[in-house]
Amino acid sequence: MARTLSALRVAAGAAAFGIAASVTALAAPASAAVTSIGIQPSFTLGAHRYGTTCSYTVDVTVNDISKPVFFFEEGQGPSGFAEVMPGPNGVAKATWIPSKPGIGYIYAYQLDGSPQARQVTGTGTGVNVGSACIAL
Template identity: 40%
Template sequence: MTGSIIRTTTAAAVGCATVATVAALAAPAAATGTRVGIDPGISFGLATNYGTGCSYAIDGIVDDPVTPVVFYDNSVPFAVANPSGSLAQAHWTPATPGPHRLQIWQRHAGAADVFPYVDIQVGTGLPTGSGCAVPG
């Protein structure tokens, strides 16, 4: 069975949409990191997929496509990247096993700082060339 969606427009709806569009354009641009993630690639382990001495791609999702993004490992900056659209990327090679909090920050003048994060556990890594083995 197929169906169709019929959309009707009223003068009031058009007026509200116009006001909302003007208000959005008049608002100052925000620059905020919204999410951070890490891709284990083809690394593997029993307790964790992340190991020391192995490199991982860190993705920072942001809402400003121009302002640089700073990447942190346990509150220590390790990379700065310019976003491409809503994505800023960096590579991270953990040096120490244990808990790590990966954060991003994008400057937003006049607003509180936001530091989205992801917590991961890092084990001792054995680079395999294309990935990383992380024994128990």
């Protein structure tokens, strides 16, 4: 009888360990992911919101701070306009200068993750006048 109780205790302990390991595995992120993309406002005048030759800060939030974030715009491909390591708060910032009028999307991704897109409306020809941008 004592041997049976001992075997039951060992089996119960092993089962509890297995459940704890499963819960830990489920809690870990499956892969790196960009969770949000934002473009900081900039002083832009004219018919468009963004202008070529003018710069804008793109903020990306990620769930894995150990991998760099790659930024690219529509038509560029993954080499893109920036590669930035996220800070301890999970945010990576890059400077974006639209390469041409009509850009519709900018993207961000981490290795082992899927690219996330941010729609960009209103990219025109820009004239950078220092403290402002005129977007025609």
